[in-house]
Amino acid sequence: MPLKAELHCHIEGAAAPELVIRQAQKYGKDTSPYIQNGSFVWHDFTSFLAAYDFSADLFRTEEDYARLADHYLTSLARDGAIYSEVFTSPDHATKAGLSPKAYTEALGEGMLRAKAKTGIEGRMIVTGVRHVGVESIEQAARFAARCGNPLVTGFGVAGDERMGEMEDYVRAFEIAREAGLGITIHAGELTGWETVQAALDHIRPSRIGHGVRAIENPDLVRRIADEGIVLECCPGSNIALKVFDSFADHPFPALQAAGCKVTLNSDDPPYFWTSLKREYDIAAEHFAMNEKALAAVTRTAIEAAFVDRKTKAALLARLNGAAR
Numbered sequence: 395m396p397l398k399a400e401l402h403c404h405i406e407g408a409a410a411p412e413l414v415i416r417q418a419q420k421y422g423k424d425t426s427p428y429i430q431n432g433s434f435v436w437h438d439f440t441s442f443l444a445a446y447d448f449s450a451d452l453f454r455t456e457e458d459y460a461r462l463a464d465h466y467l468t469s470l471a472r473d474g475a476i477y478s479e480v481f482t483s484p485d486h487a488t489k490a491g492l493s494p495k496a497y498t499e500a501l502g503e504g505m506l507r508a509k510a511k512t513g514i515e516g517r518m519i520v521t522g523v524r525h526v527g528v529e530s531i532e533q534a535a536r537f538a539a540r541c542g543n544p545l546v547t548g549f550g551v552a553g554d555e556r557m558g559e560m561e562d563y564v565r566a567f568e569i570a571r572e573a574g575l576g577i578t579i580h581a582g583e584l585t586g587w588e589t590v591q592a593a594l595d596h597i598r599p600s601r602i603g604h605g606v607r608a609i610e611n612p613d614l615v616r617r618i619a620d621e622g623i624v625l626e627c628c629p630g631s632n633i634a635l636k637v638f639d640s641f642a643d644h645p646f647p648a649l650q651a652a653g654c655k656v657t658l659n660s661d662d663p664p665y666f667w668t669s670l671k672r673e674y675d676i677a678a679e680h681f682a683m684n685e686k687a688l689a690a691v692t693r694t695a696i697e698a699a700f701v702d703r704k705t706k707a708a709l710l711a712r713l714n715g716a717a718r
């Protein structure tokens with residue numbers, strides 16, 4: 395089994411339906427509009443977000459979040475992952491009644507529990523949500539910059555790309571950059587190559603969440619390759635959300651062939667009927683990647699990780715040891 399690393403997974407979106415049902419029982423909520431036959435139900439990005447927000451609202455206490463992070467990272471480690479970055483969302487926590495600080499510390503506690511059991515190293519990327527608004531995104535950046543949790547190493551923006559403009563988020567990202575946080579932003583998933591270009595022009599991230607629709611503009615693909623921008627690709631998510639019709643139409647191989655740095659990620663695994671392991675399996679089956687090529691993807695992810703140099707070196711040593 396190839397060693398794996400994940401850079402792009404929304405922690406609220408990693409809650410399995412069984413876990414969400416358990417939380418719903420705890421808080422007396424009916425899951426039937428959003429979970430049927432043990433599977434999340436949605437039919438487009440808007441209804442996906444509705445199911446996502448409903449489920450996120452069922453994680454309300456520190457122990458709920460600690461268990462969620464522990465559960466997810468432990469399952470990742472069992473699938474061969476040695477490193478995990480998760481997107482966290484202070485907006486969702488606040489809505490569920492928990493302060494951003496308590497929420498972040500609880501997730502960190504869950505990550506440390508998973509590490510103690512499995513050795514998996516975890517970090518958090520605090521995210522603002524586009525459809526909540528610019529002010530909340532700046533608030534998330536200010537929180538990320540001053541929270542002082544050593545596991546918070548990045549800042550990002552997710553949510554509905556069809557709302558807002560990249561220019562709107564410049565201030566938030568400047569706050570995060572000044573605090574020394576790694577920078578990533580969702581672009582080129584629901585909207586075309588133009589948002590990827592705008593992200594590079596205005597936000598100057600080292601990584602782009604998705605970014606796959608850059609394929610629509612060869613000059614932009616060349617720029618991504620030349621500037622060494624890392625793409626957090628999530629093929630299973632893209633097919634589930636019908637960004638592309640099939641894996642045969644997915645641009646992962648073309649982007650890689652053009653010299654772009656690509657990684658494999660699960661995004662919101664149970665919503666898209668995937669897992670990090672399945673993403674590696676998809677790459678093997680549909681993108682003709684052998685074990686060596688998959689190990690190279692893991693290496694790209696670790697090299698692009700928002701983690702201190704010493705930890706990065708230890709992770710790379712583990713990967714090199716496994717390759718021998």
Ligand SMILES: Nc1ncnc2[nH]cnc12
Nearest residue numbers: 404552553554580661662
């Ligand atoms: N795939 C996705 N795109 C944008 N925002 C998200 N938030 C959770 N999942 C997301």
Ligand SMILES: [Zn+2]
Nearest residue numbers: 552580603661
């Ligand atoms: Zn995402």
